[in-house]
Amino acid sequence: MPAEKVELADLRPLRQEVKPTQWGVAAPCSSETFKTRSNKSKPLARDWTDRLSHESASRTGSSLKGAFKHLQNPNIISLGGGLPLSEYFPFDKVGFVNPQVANGQVTEKKLESYAGKHDLRNGQSVFDLSVALNYGQGSGSAQLLRWITEHVEIVHNPRYADWQCTMSIGNTSAWDMVLRMFTKAGDVVLSDAYTFSSATETASPFGVKFVGVEMDDQGIRPDSLRHILNTWDPAEHGGSPKPFLYYAIPTGQNPTGSTQSTERRKEIYRVAQEHDLLICEDDPYYFLQMDQFDPSSKPNDTTTNKPSAADLVKMIVPSFLALDTDGRVIRMDSFSKVISPGLRVGWVTAPEQIIERYKKHADVSTQSPSGLSQIALFKLLDEQWGHAGFFDWLLHLRTEYTQRRDVAAHACERHLPKSLLSWSVPEAGMFLWVKLDWEKHPQAAGKTATEVEELVWHDVLAEGALVARGSWFTAAPSKTANEVFFRITFAAAPLDKVEEAIRRWGEALRKSFNIQSEI
Amino acid sequence: MPAEKVELADLRPLRQEVKPTQWGVAAPCSSETFKTRSNKSKPLARDWTDRLSHESASRTGSSLKGAFKHLQNPNIISLGGGLPLSEYFPFDKVGFVNPQVANGQVTEKKLESYAGKHDLRNGQSVFDLSVALNYGQGSGSAQLLRWITEHVEIVHNPRYADWQCTMSIGNTSAWDMVLRMFTKAGDVVLSDAYTFSSATETASPFGVKFVGVEMDDQGIRPDSLRHILNTWDPAEHGGSPKPFLYYAIPTGQNPTGSTQSTERRKEIYRVAQEHDLLICEDDPYYFLQMDQFDPSSKPNDTTTNKPSAADLVKMIVPSFLALDTDGRVIRMDSFSKVISPGLRVGWVTAPEQIIERYKKHADVSTQSPSGLSQIALFKLLDEQWGHAGFFDWLLHLRTEYTQRRDVAAHACERHLPKSLLSWSVPEAGMFLWVKLDWEKHPQAAGKTATEVEELVWHDVLAEGALVARGSWFTAAPSKTANEVFFRITFAAAPLDKVEEAIRRWGEALRKSFNIQSEI
Structure with missing residues (x-):
């Protein structure tokens, strides 16, 4: 197979055979x-x-964990490591209900899976609670x-x-x-x-x-x-x-x-x-x-x-x-x-x-x-979705985040005063980075950029919106910044709230800068 | 209530009332x-x-996490933190099957519980997947x-x-x-x-x-x-x-x-x-x-x-x-x-x-x-067992570990050569610490204690038992130890295997030290 080929189909036939001990406790x-x-x-x-x-x-590593390699030999009985027995884990079974995705969309159907304590021994899965709930590497x-x-x-x-x-x-x-x-x-x-x-x-x-x-x-x-x-x-x-x-x-x-x-x-x-x-x-x-x-x-x-x-x-x-x-x-x-x-x-x-x-x-x-967490991910990503299903899920997220970003970008257009703020619309991630022309602030004279940033941030908070201050993110905070930015995320709130928070933000800024009419 | 009083009953009536935001995301x-x-x-x-x-x-701490305190105010819409929305967590429900314990014994009955995505919002629990699967503090x-x-x-x-x-x-x-x-x-x-x-x-x-x-x-x-x-x-x-x-x-x-x-x-x-x-x-x-x-x-x-x-x-x-x-x-x-x-x-x-x-x-x-992990523990320890149930479980463990320790101690009595080995029976934990009179080893002359320890350890391994070498545990490994110990755990193997491994250990030592007959 050419190395460049993108392969989303079931990879199971390509998997190398591995020794059963590979799936064991802390292997x-x-x-x-x-x-x-x-x-x-x-x-x-x-x-x-x-x-x-x-x-x-x-670092020399853990001598105890090093000794685990001898447990690959099934004839050896270990009195070595202080690993508790799975019969003392008070979890008999854990079940997961996950969404099914197809063609980048979440379907009505739910996927159900269970991890039992001895699925490995019983041949039902290569992972079970007896392994997942014990020590690992x-x-x-x-x-x-x-x-x-x-x-x-x-x-x-x-x-x-x-x-x-x-x-x-x-x-x-x-x-x-x-x-x-x-x-x-x-x-x-x-x-x-x-x-x-x-x-x-x-x-x-x-x-x-x-x-x-x-x-x-x-x-x-x-x-x-x-x-x-x-x-x-x-x-x-x-x-x-x-x-x-x-x-x-x-x-x-x-x-x-x-x-x-x-x-x-x-x-x-x-x-x-x-x-x-x-x-x-x-x-x-x-x-x-x-x-x-x-x-x-x-x-x-x-x-x-x-x-x-x-x-x-x-x-x-x-x-x-x-x-x-x-x-x-x-x-x-x-x-x-x-x-x-x-x-x-x-x-x-x-x-x-x-x-x-x-x-x-x-x-x-x-x-x-x-x-x-590992067995939850394994059940979902390996046993349920497979690689193709995971990409379907990622496609779903892409659509959702595109929509959220668009809502936020349109709300910014609508509600933020452009004489004060400028931004570009991101192609990825969760954040919109907005620059404030802080020197237009009525109290800018005699204040640093960071002082105005703080002032404005509190005004926005008082109006009911929490945004992140740009100065929190300066790589070298000791230098006196001469710019003011705010970071807003369109990922964390329901869409109508994103719009409402951006509206409040614009409102707060207009009050703060005394420019009531302009958007 | 006197501070000394041991209280295992339901503590819920004593709990202080807390604000609902206390149970929220990354609160x-x-x-x-x-x-x-x-x-x-x-x-x-x-x-x-x-x-x-x-x-x-x-350490000044995380400025972003510091801002979370403002989210205690439900009127504030956050565009602050990059926390994904719970609708993008592909886990709708997680279920747990746990053992019931009473009077220090595991009963036939199983306890079942479920964590849904919005149990908190729906008033069914103070913890749910929308919180557990998001960022925390x-x-x-x-x-x-x-x-x-x-x-x-x-x-x-x-x-x-x-x-x-x-x-x-x-x-x-x-x-x-x-x-x-x-x-x-x-x-x-x-x-x-x-x-x-x-x-x-x-x-x-x-x-x-x-x-x-x-x-x-x-x-x-x-x-x-x-x-x-x-x-x-x-x-x-x-x-x-x-x-x-x-x-x-x-x-x-x-x-x-x-x-x-x-x-x-x-x-x-x-x-x-x-x-x-x-x-x-x-x-x-x-x-x-x-x-x-x-x-x-x-x-x-x-x-x-x-x-x-x-x-x-x-x-x-x-x-x-x-x-x-x-x-x-x-x-x-x-x-x-x-x-x-x-x-x-x-x-x-x-x-x-x-x-x-x-x-x-x-x-x-x-x-x-x-x-x-946290919600699994919460469901079990808070909602299912409570403090009293947890102590019942601990009592169960005490009985089990006592029995395991006893089996190991009796097996040591039976199988280990006392002219070479000495130990005392532990009151707690998972380990038996056994001292070897290493100078009796046929090849002891010209060898250090650690060299004999290594020799014996490999002999025991060859006989099919893995034990831990005492030298792994010296606080100051640079000092030349003049003693040889082995640590065995009675916690990690089924009881019959513990006995068998101790038997193999005794066997290996007798071979190694040329004292075939004596136990």
Whole structure:
């Protein structure tokens, strides 16, 4: 099968046969076992060993978990690990009711599935509660890791051979672990000028700062990135060495909503190669790419030529992982925006050497994601939907988010004073980023941009709408910003409330700026 | 109600009324809201601010999560956070089948419960999938935190006023977070001479070493602890300052199986007061305390005078938390050994100042435990069993573990060569700690204890039994040990296999040491 082929059909015939012990309690597992395509012609990833932090390099891993490998031999009785017996898990059965999706639409039919305690032993499933509710490995369970590995092949099909996946408990934790793997106090991470506030808040307590790179409508600018790297002088940055970690949110960026085009990604990747950067691709909104905004459309327009699930994979912009020839991308995926945040399951894809360090770290900190979450995802994604069904669901989300975005964009047109505010309509994600001409504020004289931002934010709150302040997202908060932005999300409220909140926002601004009549 | 009273009855009438928004998506919560007893007469905890690491002290928390407080006002429409809508969670309903327990025994009857997407809105429950499957707070959900807070009151009833709980994703992660809160590279943590290997493996990559304190049958020795602290000279410890963190596994210690008596705990606590130690009480085996071992009993003896669930609370040894008058104990509890490890839910109890730092850290790393795990626990522990039912379950576990321990102890008597091995029968936990007279090994001359340990371990493995090597658990692995121990667990295999594995172990040892006839 050509490596480029997008394959959404049932992958089960392509699956390698694995030993039954692979599905057992805390069985070690690796993406290598689950790849359905040959990697033989691909090169190996660059070696990042020289960049590992002392903390990461010195991890020896858990000796107890190491001993689990002997349990692959069914003749060995284990008195080794303190794993409780499944008869002491007071859950006999867990059942799930999930929606069925077909052609990008949720149908009337409901899918029901059950996980019993001994489905594995009884030959009913390769995953059951006796395994899911016991201890696991840092990688997560083999059962779900197989599905994830296949998904990565379908969507990103990495260009180097030794890529692997491991589960995370979410991208925030994954980022925390990547930072501890590759940075030390005094280091600098490069990012968009405005970036996800939790990403900087994760780093700053251990002395790692962000330096923001100029952005345009497509996010980070390659020329600015190159300039910063070409002219880096530690003396100008409090002694920080030249950065080698770039934190990217390439799709539906948080907070600006910008999406890097394919060409932009390639340019950025070239800069990364020139300066040997490691790209940490935090991409939770990847599958919230939307149809193009048509300002003349009615919000409830539904296209007659609906794309299929297979079209979806072709329509979406390639990830950095898909472009990565050198193994310089650590991609962090999350189920949070496409299935549910509360499950606390995501995954990381990177060269095997990095995944190995990650798993060792997980073994002595986060351990594995919740086994209950894992079996819920396995039942839905592997046993019920399969890859094709998941893409049908993603197609459904695309339609829904397109509609929500359109409603928000039209409401902004209708309700926001254009003499004060400007924005562009996002192609992906959950956010609309709105710039305020703050100097027009009656009390602007003698106030900083941030002070006006605060003033206006409280006015909007008093009118009954909560929006996020742009200053929360500055990569380097110490610099005095001279711009004011607000981030609004069209994802979190019912559609009529989104419209109403935007109306209140416009209202609050007109009061605040004394421009009652204009919209 | 007197603070000392053990209360297992339905606590619902004592619950404070809380605002409905408390049960909403990512609603901030605090144990303070859920305490059923007055704390007015109790003193406040010692202030630990001066001991916080730079990392912990400089945490400002998540600005986004901080904004959630405004959502307590139902009139405010949020365009603030990127929280997906529950209609995009492809789980309509999750059902659970759990065992019923009465008088410490599992009955024939099964308990069934369901979590729907909008049970909260529909008035059917205070917790539902729309909340559980969305983002949460570092503390975990209010719904389960209430139950946990009440449980802590029932069992430990802390003696100072400003204690709080927060959920963790398990004790390994909690320990990782405590270390990052209170230590820096070069620091030393005190522990038992043999301790949980993951605890040291978590600490060592960031340069924090363990120093082991001498142990006897009751675990750590107060005189040794005092001596180490009295005579601490940084020069003798590579410059490490005098330690102030003591990592304790007071009950069914891993790996030695020892349990500190009440008197021992009080003595240790006095040393902690003298030297201003902070005690980190890692206590997953607390409820695996067993009946006394009677060497003359038959393994399947069942006592006729069964204790009740209320008796259980009186029978168990008090925790450090229960003895803590100063707020110098960070207690880590886990559902892993009493419900299921795969749920990845535990909790931490400590002074409010420490819990506040912990939650801030969780917000930018682990976030909350899986919402699916939380709602599974809530349905079972709050809605189905209640506190009384949970104690009935614990009583059941006590009976089961007592029986397992007895089978293992009798099997050791029967199968192990006493000229080589010695052990004492544990009162709690999962482990039997067996000392080997390694110098009797035919190849002992010219070999170290650890080399003989390895040799014997492989012999045992070849005979078909996996046990854990004592050297994996040395607090300070650099020191050349002159003793050989093995840890066996009677928790993880079916009873007949436990006996068989112990038989194989004895067999392997007799072969290894050339003492075929003797048992």
